Amino acid sequence: MPTPDRTSLDAIVLAACDLLEKEGLAGLTMQAVANRVGVQAPSLYKRLQSRNELIQLVAEASLTELAGRLNSAPSPLQLANRFRAFGHERPAAFQLVMTPGAGIPVARPEFGAAASEAILRLAGTLAGADHALEAARTLTAWAAGFVSMELNGSFKLGGDVERAWEFGVARIVEAIAATPSS
Template identity: 80%
Template sequence: MPTPDKTSLDAIVLAARDLLEEDGLPGLTMQAIAHRVGVRAPSLYKRVQSRDELIQLVAEASLTDLAHRLNSAPDLVQLAGRFRAFGHEHPAAFQLIMSPGAGTPVARPEFGAEASTAILHLAGTVAGEDNALEAARTLTAWAAGFVSMELNGGFNLGGNVEHAWEFGVVRIVAAIGATP
């Protein structure tokens, strides 16, 4: 009679996402995840082939979460705000999906495409369908850079960072919609 499964892939990925936020990518070990879900490390291999696959699954779950947040945004300013909120709530996942670093496993392209659906649609309504991709990339690059600087303590010249965000996002969106 086979041994009953003591955990699920969803539970493993959820535990891995939690560990990522607590201990960063170096702390995301199979042993730590196994301990978190209450099994021995070899049991994880019934669900995932390797740590790299698990990191990929965490990136994909994070992109799915981000997509759900962005999909109901009514405009680009609010979409950018939700993107920023995701980064603040899940800084390690934000880094994993936005700037994973050399050799770090990444999500499959369809997950990035899913997370991009809302911004592409809204950017198309502001900049025109022919410029939707360029507009989405412009806003994403600015917002990702801003959030990364916030998370890394890069704004150290004083001033109000919240005001800087509002200033920047409103102007970027306006520029995206301006006729050249």
């Protein structure tokens, strides 16, 4: 008689997401996840092929969460603020999906595409359909860089970082909206 399943893939990924934030990517081990879900580490291999697959699933879950936050944003400022909030609330997940580093498993393309839908839609509204992708990349690159610098403690010159964020978002949005339509 087969042994009953003691956990689900969803529970495993949820535990891994939590572990990522508490212990970082180095602490995201199969043993640590198994301990969190109350099974022996070999049992995880009934659901996963490897740690790399687990990391990929965590990246995909993180992008799904980010997409959910961004999809209802009614304005570029609110979209940027939600993106930033995700980075502050889930810094390890933010790093995993925005700057994973060499050799780190990444989400499948469809998850990145889903997380990009809201920014593409708003960018298209600002810059026109012909420039939506370029506009979305510009805003995303600026915001990801800003948030990464915040998370790394790189703003050392003093001043009000919140004010710098607001200034930057406003200027980027203005520049995108001024994009010629041809």
